[in-house]
Amino acid sequence: MANVSATSIRLGSPFTPMSYTKAGRTSPILSLGTTKAAFPSLRLSRFRVYCAAKPETVKKVMEIVKKQLALSDDVALTPESKLSVLGADSLDTVEIVMGLEEEFGISVEEDNSQNITTVQEAADLIEKLVQKKSEAAN
Known part of the structure; x- marks a missing residue:
C-alpha cells in the first residue's frame, strides 16, 4: 500500500x-501585517539639518574651493558638491580651510575642519564661527 x-x-x-x-x-x-519593516522607505539612514548660510558666504566658499583645487570655470559647483569628488585630499582640505580663515578672519579648530566634506558644510561652519566672533566682540 x-x-x-x-x-x-x-x-x-x-x-x-x-x-x-x-x-x-x-x-x-x-x-x-503592519510592522516597522513594512515601510522601509520611511527609514532614514541619515538625517541632516543645515543652517542656511548666506548666499554670499556659499559663493565665496565656492570661489576659494575652485581656486585651491585649480578647477576650470566649466566645473559646476553647488552647495552639495563633495570636496573628495572634486579631487581634494586631506592636504587640499587643510589649505581650503586656511583660505577660509584668511578670507573671513576666523580660526577653525582642527576637529571642525575634519568634518567638512561639502561646500555647504564649510559655509555653515563659517557662518557659525563669524556669528560667534561677532557675539564675543559685543
Whole structure:
C-alpha cells in the first residue's frame, strides 16, 4: 500500500496569514501585517539639518574651493558638491580651510575642519564661527 500525502497552500488576504496544510496540520508560512519593516522607505539612514548660510558666504566658499583645487570655470559647483569628488585630499582640505580663515578672519579648530566634506558644510561652519566672533566682540 502506498503512502499518500496531501499538501495545500492557502493564500490569505493582506490581513490574514498565509499557511500550508500537510497531512492535516496547518503551519504558518508568512504573516503579513503592519510592522516597522513594512515601510522601509520611511527609514532614514541619515538625517541632516543645515543652517542656511548666506548666499554670499556659499559663493565665496565656492570661489576659494575652485581656486585651491585649480578647477576650470566649466566645473559646476553647488552647495552639495563633495570636496573628495572634486579631487581634494586631506592636504587640499587643510589649505581650503586656511583660505577660509584668511578670507573671513576666523580660526577653525582642527576637529571642525575634519568634518567638512561639502561646500555647504564649510559655509555653515563659517557662518557659525563669524556669528560667534561677532557675539564675543559685543
